[in-house]
Amino acid sequence: MESTDLGKRLESAFVDRVEWTARSQKRLYVSIAPAQLYPVFDWLRENIPGFRLGTSTGIDLREGVGVFHHFVVNGMPLVVTLKVIASKPDPRVPSLAAKIPSARWIEREMAEMLGIEFEGHPDPRRLLKAEAFSDIYPQRRGFDTRAFKESIGERLDF
Amino acid sequence: MSASTSNRTPGDRRVIQIGPFHPLLEEPVGFELTVEGEKVVHVDACMEYIHKGIERLAQERTYDMVPILLEKICGICSVTHSVCFCNAAEDLLQVEIPPRASYIRTIIGELERLHSHLLWVGLAGHFIGYNTVFMWAWKYREPVCDVFEMLTGHRQNSSLPIVGGVRRDIPESYFPEARRAMDRLDEQVEMLTAAVLDDPVLAARLKGIGVLTPQEVVDWGVVGPTARASGVDTDVRRDEPYAAYEELDWKVITTENGDVFDKAVVRLLEIRESISIIRQCLEKIPGGELNLGQQHIPRGEGIGRYEAPRGEDIHYLRSNGTNMPERLKVRAPSFTNVASFEVSCIGESIADVTITLAACDPCYSCTERTAVVRGVDGRPTHTFQDLVRLSQDKTRALAREMGREPGLNLL
Numbered sequence: 001m002e003s004t005d006l007g008k009r010l011e012s013a014f015v016d017r018v019e020w021t022a023r024s025q026k027r028l029y030v031s032i033a034p035a036q037l038y039p040v041f042d043w044l045r046e047n048i049p050g051f052r053l054g055t056s057t058g059i060d061l062r063e064g065v066g067v068f069h070h071f072v073v074n075g076m077p078l079v080v081t082l083k084v085i086a087s088k089p090d091p092r093v094p095s096l097a098a099k100i101p102s103a104r105w106i107e108r109e110m111a112e113m114l115g116i117e118f119e120g121h122p123d124p125r126r127l128l129k130a131e132a133f134s135d136i137y138p139q140r141r142g143f144d145t146r147a148f149k150e151s152i153g154e155r156l157d158f
Numbered sequence: 159m160s161a162s163t164s165n166r167t168p169g170d171r172r173v174i175q176i177g178p179f180h181p182l183l184e185e186p187v188g189f190e191l192t193v194e195g196e197k198v199v200h201v202d203a204c205m206e207y208i209h210k211g212i213e214r215l216a217q218e219r220t221y222d223m224v225p226i227l228l229e230k231i232c233g234i235c236s237v238t239h240s241v242c243f244c245n246a247a248e249d250l251l252q253v254e255i256p257p258r259a260s261y262i263r264t265i266i267g268e269l270e271r272l273h274s275h276l277l278w279v280g281l282a283g284h285f286i287g288y289n290t291v292f293m294w295a296w297k298y299r300e301p302v303c304d305v306f307e308m309l310t311g312h313r314q315n316s317s318l319p320i321v322g323g324v325r326r327d328i329p330e331s332y333f334p335e336a337r338r339a340m341d342r343l344d345e346q347v348e349m350l351t352a353a354v355l356d357d358p359v360l361a362a363r364l365k366g367i368g369v370l371t372p373q374e375v376v377d378w379g380v381v382g383p384t385a386r387a388s389g390v391d392t393d394v395r396r397d398e399p400y401a402a403y404e405e406l407d408w409k410v411i412t413t414e415n416g417d418v419f420d421k422a423v424v425r426l427l428e429i430r431e432s433i434s435i436i437r438q439c440l441e442k443i444p445g446g447e448l449n450l451g452q453q454h455i456p457r458g459e460g461i462g463r464y465e466a467p468r469g470e471d472i473h474y475l476r477s478n479g480t481n482m483p484e485r486l487k488v489r490a491p492s493f494t495n496v497a498s499f500e501v502s503c504i505g506e507s508i509a510d511v512t513i514t515l516a517a518c519d520p521c522y523s524c525t526e527r528t529a530v531v532r533g534v535d536g537r538p539t540h541t542f543q544d545l546v547r548l549s550q551d552k553t554r555a556l557a558r559e560m561g562r563e564p565g566l567n568l569l
Binding site (some may be wrong): 003023026027029050052053054055057059066070072074075076077079081100101102104105106127128129138139145 | 205209211213214249253375377378379390391392397398400458459460462463470472474476485487489493494497500
């Protein structure tokens with residue numbers, strides 16, 4: 001399956017609700033509203049055998065906090081990226097982990113690194129950072145590495 | 159001491175800490191096993207004792223420097239991450255690298271797979287008490303690292319891949335010695351594979367434990383040999399060929415049962431395939447340019463995939479048109495494979511957990527070490543040595559039951 005074919009099929013299934021670009025025959029990028037994440041994911045999983053989550057990227061953008069879910073297909077040179085943008089300052093998106101367990105860890109990571117709330121996550125505990133840093137989001141824009149280093153001693157009691 | 163001898167009632171739940179440090183492996187991670195009697199009912203991972211912030215560091219370096227930084231993600235997968243980043247950047251640029259560069263990337267990638275799989279075979283042998291396997295496998299691993307050093311100048315970190323090709327050439331004067339090393343290794347691995355596969359104690363010990371079903375593999379996003387052992391036919395080298403894999407003759411190894419034994423079989427047979435791939439590359443490597451030279455990196459995004467020894471590695475790269483990445487996301491295969499312990503370890507006995515955890519070849523110094531079981535009075539009842547001994551005792555008991563001495567010189 002080529003990315004342009006899949007893009008066209010998605011567009012006919014979700015008229016006006018998806019916006020896709022194919023950067024090559026192997027890469028499809030689909031922008032959707034947060035509310036469309038579950039329907040589009042369900043459609044893709046039903047229609048493509050071997051469809052699984054590769055990973056997700058959290059990224060702090062000008063227009064909001066982006067959550068890009070990268071899906072790969074076993075046996076095929078295809079990566080489908082579903083792009084969801086959550087608005088700042090209080091970003092929240094539906095949790096994909098409620099649908100598939102492979103999203104659990106990566107959503108916990110993004111929640112800690114960027115301060116995104118994943119609604120409906122079955123296990124939203126801390127994964128990476130120490131409790132003392134729970135209000136710090138290192139992958140947000142404007143994160144001050146030097147100030148962070150200097151404040152470690154105040155926050156952690158060695 | 160075995161877990162069943164300590165005084166407690168059935169249904170009594172306890173938490174066993176495994177990790178976070180072990181000198182054999184390179185990075186720490188901890189596990190908390192909740193056990194009921196000898197059965198594991200829940201597994202929880204404690205991650206990131208040394209979060210290095212590599213993604214952020216990569217955003218502060220130029221495209222030429224990033225592959226060298228990414229080699230330091232892992233002590234084993236140094237080629238993996240640097241080539242995967244180059245795949246992502248080349249996807250962004252939409253360029254093809256010169257043929258000689260793609261052959262060089264294939265050779266160093268397969269040498270890495272060889273020494274990584276041999277390392278795993280040795281560790282797995284140790285956990286179940288087959289220390290002869292441990293000694294053999296690690297002895298055979300040494301010449302692979304020597305060949306890597308002859309060709310690239312370093313046993314692990316080659317610093318060869320750059321966006322658009324490779325940085326330096328590999329000297330052809332060493333090819334005859336590399337071929338001889340591959341010939342010797344092929345014989346040794348053939349013997350080792352036959353010894354492991356024909357050993358009835360090993361089969362009795364490893365079959366049917368730590369099973370992952372194909373549906374669990376897809377649901378948990380499990381990749382690499384761990385997925386292929388469950389019959390899920392996935393391999394980035396064939397599915398989305400990079401480097402020179404399309405031009406070479408090799409096959410993807412899959413088995414059906416999804417247990418620890420099959421995971422060992424997949425890795426052992428993959429070693430033979432890797433040797434064959436390296437031999438073909440040494441024969442067929444063409445001359446010509448090594449890289450495309452300086453490239454202008456436009457705005458945009460690219461995704462790189464790479465088949466690491468442990469499975470599919472994915473890098474997402476976003477460029478804003480400057481000479482440094484705006485965002486780099488690295489997902490190593492162990493990140494998804496380790497998460498699947500939540501299904502593969504549940505219902506197993508404590509004696510089988512060390513090898514089940516080790517079966518996906520986790521790239522952390524995670525799986526075994528200071529294991530402390532606290533009794534009701536708060537005093538430790540088990541140490542790590544106890545756990546390894548439990549595992550080794552089980553192998554020995556099996557051998558006795560079968561009325562034979564283990565074929566491979568147990569302990």
